[in-house]
Amino acid sequence: MKKILFAVLLSCTLAHGYSYTAYSFMTPDKTFMVNPFIYADLQGFVGSSIIMGYGMNGKSDIWFTMSMGNDGSTDFSSTVRYDFGNNNILALLAGPWCMSPQYHIIWENDRVALQANVAVQFSYDYMDKPAMFAVLSPVLKLFKSIDVFVEANPGYYMQDGDFANLWYRPEGFGLDLVGGFGFSVGSVIFSVACPVYDVNHDPVPTAGLWFAYCK
Secondary structure, three states, X not given: OOOOOOOOOOOOOOOOOOOOOOOOOOOOEOOEEEEEEEEEEOOOOEEEEEEEEEEOOOOEEEEEEEEEEOOOOEEEEEEEEEEOOOOEEEEEEEOOOEEEEEEEEEEEOOOEEEEEEEEEEXXXXXXXXXXXXXXXXXXXXXXXXXXXXXXXXXXXXXXXXXXXXXXXXXXXXXXXXXXEXXXXXXXXXXXXXXXXXXXXXXXXXXXXXXXXXEO
16 A cells, blocks of 8 residues: 655745754745655655645645655645744645644744744544544754754554545554754755654654755
8 A cells, every 4th residue: 555645835934944744933924935845665655746835924825735645645735834933833635535724823032043843633434433643753953954853753643544644554553753853055955854744553654855945
């Protein structure tokens, strides 16, 4: 079974790449953002996503995602977010097979950062069995434009075979670990990672890269 169908959405900060999986800062006002993903597992699957976002008023943005895999899979989704201040962000992701209300928060100083997302995902085929997961990503800023992160992404999945937080899930508790680094080159930021999904059941190492450009 092919594993990865789409990637989550990242905005750009023009200084650091920050984490691989966690949602990032709001897209600046009247700014257009393009964010491609490339990702693969060790079982032959290769996928790509293109994410386009627009900042509407400094406190809200909207993103559209289209994803394709070498197994013929495609996926579409859109996300609307609103920042209530101090990077306390509420979001709603909706696609043809699920919807997901989410909370995102980012805290940082000059040397460290923390990105955290909490999400509930309702699949239309079984709305009474939501998936619940989080992304917890501490970031160490080593240099002016380079950072290192380690994500611990726990979740609880009520439906066997759920596709949630980028992976097909067995019923019960699951944990992902993601290590990587981010950097910037001019107005482009990058995040490179080696996610290991479902480490407490059947760990599968993968690799991924995203980059983002804001104009």
